[in-house]
Amino acid sequence: MTPVESGGDDSLYAVRQKVYVRSVTGWFATWRWTLVWATQILFYGLPWLQWNGRQAVLLHLVERKFYIFGWVFWPQDVFFLAVLLIISAYALFFFTAIAGRLWCGYACPQTVYTEIFQWIEQKIEGDRNKRIKLDKSPFGAQKLGIKGAKYGAWIALSVWTGFTFVSYFSPLKELIHEAVTFSFGSWELFWILFYGGFTYLMAGVMREQVCKYMCPYARFQGVMFDPDTLVITYDVERGEPRGTRKKGVDPRVVGKGDCVDCGICVQVCPTGIDIRNGLQYECIGCAACIDACDQVMEKMSYPKGLIRYSTENAIKKHWGRKEIFGHVLRPRTLIYGGILAAICVAFLWGLATRAPLRVDILRDRATLAREVDGGWIENVYRLQIMNMTEAERAFEITVSGLENIRLEGGSKEFRIPAAAIESVAIQVQIPPDAARPGSSNPIYLEVKAVDDPSVFVREKSTFLMPN
Amino acid sequence: MLKLIQVLWPSFLVAGLAEILFFTVINPQELYLLGTPVRFSPLATYSIGFFGFWLVCAASSLMTLFFQRTADEINHPEG
Numbered sequence: 001m002t003p004v005e006s007g008g009d010d011s012l013y014a015v016r017q018k019v020y021v022r023s024v025t026g027w028f029a030t031w032r033w034t035l036v037w038a039t040q041i042l043f044y045g046l047p048w049l050q051w052n053g054r055q056a057v058l059l060h061l062v063e064r065k066f067y068i069f070g071w072v073f074w075p076q077d078v079f080f081l082a083v084l085l086i087i088s089a090y091a092l093f094f095f096t097a098i099a100g101r102l103w104c105g106y107a108c109p110q111t112v113y114t115e116i117f118q119w120i121e122q123k124i125e126g127d128r129n130k131r132i133k134l135d136k137s138p139f140g141a142q143k144l145g146i147k148g149a150k151y152g153a154w155i156a157l158s159v160w161t162g163f164t165f166v167s168y169f170s171p172l173k174e175l176i177h178e179a180v181t182f183s184f185g186s187w188e189l190f191w192i193l194f195y196g197g198f199t200y201l202m203a204g205v206m207r208e209q210v211c212k213y214m215c216p217y218a219r220f221q222g223v224m225f226d227p228d229t230l231v232i233t234y235d236v237e238r239g240e241p242r243g244t245r246k247k248g249v250d251p252r253v254v255g256k257g258d259c260v261d262c263g264i265c266v267q268v269c270p271t272g273i274d275i276r277n278g279l280q281y282e283c284i285g286c287a288a289c290i291d292a293c294d295q296v297m298e299k300m301s302y303p304k305g306l307i308r309y310s311t312e313n314a315i316k317k318h319w320g321r322k323e324i325f326g327h328v329l330r331p332r333t334l335i336y337g338g339i340l341a342a343i344c345v346a347f348l349w350g351l352a353t354r355a356p357l358r359v360d361i362l363r364d365r366a367t368l369a370r371e372v373d374g375g376w377i378e379n380v381y382r383l384q385i386m387n388m389t390e391a392e393r394a395f396e397i398t399v400s401g402l403e404n405i406r407l408e409g410g411s412k413e414f415r416i417p418a419a420a421i422e423s424v425a426i427q428v429q430i431p432p433d434a435a436r437p438g439s440s441n442p443i444y445l446e447v448k449a450v451d452d453p454s455v456f457v458r459e460k461s462t463f464l465m466p467n
Numbered sequence: 468m469l470k471l472i473q474v475l476w477p478s479f480l481v482a483g484l485a486e487i488l489f490f491t492v493i494n495p496q497e498l499y500l501l502g503t504p505v506r507f508s509p510l511a512t513y514s515i516g517f518f519g520f521w522l523v524c525a526a527s528s529l530m531t532l533f534f535q536r537t538a539d540e541i542n543h544p545e546g
């Protein structure tokens with residue numbers, strides 16, 4: 001049994017034999033498809049969702065504002081982005097330690113798009129054997145038609161994917177308008193084709209090579225594994241010695257194990273490896289071989305699970321389910337999990353207490369201090385007021401910290417539009433005898449929302465006296 | 468082909484990271500090009516920035532590849 005049929009495919013990396021993946025059904029395949037649907041409905045659907053009369057999720061690059069449902073994030077919120085990345089990393093550590101490459105097998109875009117592309121391929125060209133035959137057949141009108149249909153469908157899906165991707169960064173409404181009037185901005189069009197092209201290349205052409213040679217995670221995932229990590233395992237003890245036999249024959253009688261050496265587990269493997277050789281870094285943990293082998297076992301009336309999720313320890317010590325689950329909680333997972341939970345709580349707390357108002361004070365550099373009518377001394381400040389909410393809001397500015405200190409023209413009210421920064425100049429004055437000449441004095445500027453006095457910012461600044 | 472991917476792919480990943488970090492901190496409208504404010508559209512600035520980063524990173528990957536050649540390969544270039 002040769003593991004993979006040779007396909008004469010261009011080898012991008014090491015000599016690559018084209019993998020003709022056989023389709024598979026079963027419990028894990030259902031899960032995989034559920035996740036394909038869930039992630040893709042989310043990905044393709046999210047830009048169409050509206051919120052507060054705008055696109056619900058929009059990482060608006062031109063405005064430099066990220067709209068995510070009720071929130072508006074500014075570059076100043078980069079802290080949240082950083083924490084989000086840390087959370088993702090820890091989640092990856094955590095789940096890898098528990099059950100191996102769950103991410104790769106079920107949720108990674110590379111897997112998901114490969115799966116979708118393969119589904120199209122299978123619908124148009126037929127399952128594995130038909131595809132191998134088709135590729136070997138001479139060129140003709142029929143082959144051209146079938147291949148053309150496949151590539152056409154792939155290209156259409158890729159372009160749509162690229163369009164969706166760009167609509168996360170550029171408002172979808174404008175993009176649709178540009179699409180129907182054929183007036184795409186050149187960069188938008190470029191990025192649609194760039195992302196679409198990459199989708200096509202990765203899911204249609206390179207496929208398992210991305211996981212094998214290009215993915216950083218695949219390279220270091222091993223360090224997160226330990227003997228209690230659940231991974232896809234072939235039960236060597238039960239399966240060997242492998243070999244063909246007649247149906248209904250008790251394998252022990254003919255001196256064989258349960259593996260009938262049908263090779264189906266290899267045919268369904270998207271990375272084209274033989275799981276019977278043990279855990280390999282190429283295995284993306286998609287569990288397709290479990291489904292496939294279970295079907296074989298069922299046909300042979302053997303118990304299922306010759307290939308199954310198990311751990312190194314469980315195989316060695318013949319543990320059952322209970323012992324395996326008993327070892328899910330161990331120092332490594334507890335530490336990963338604990339850190340993960342702590343960061344998540346901190347993140348949510350940060351979100352919940354995120355100030356709806358921010359103020360930056362800049363001293364006006366042109367005029368440090370000057371004398372105005374009545375001998376009063378005046379300093380000018382520039383306030384950058386950020387209204388982080390999505391409604392226009394009125395703010396009142398007051399000043400304190402020195403005797404008789406006042407704003408020119410009394411207390412000031414400013415209206416700041418929704419989710420906007422506005423720069424406001426204010427003149428602060430004190431009587432000449434309130435501070436020593438040449439001194440610099442701490443003062444406090446307070447910006448308060450008129451409709452909600454709990455929303456306020458008090459900032460310290462300095463008041464300079466002329467000599 | 469392998470060499471091409473070895474140069475372009477890691478640099479692509481790092482350029483993506485650099486792009487995010489750089490433009491989170493710096494507003495493309497506040498950049499100066501040879502003393503005059505950048506007048507491209509923000510989208511153009513982001514894009515050019517990305518390819519700039521990619522180019523720089525690719526140059527570094529290329530150097531790595533170049534220095535990886537063994538003495539034997541240098542002494543007997545015809546292979």
Ligand code: SF4
Binds near residue numbers: 266
């Ligand atoms: S599918 Fe199962 S029985 Fe068939 S070769 Fe693989 S391990 Fe053996």
Ligand code: SF4
Binds near residue numbers: 268270275286287288
């Ligand atoms: S060995 Fe099994 S689980 Fe691993 S990638 Fe292949 S089919 Fe998927």
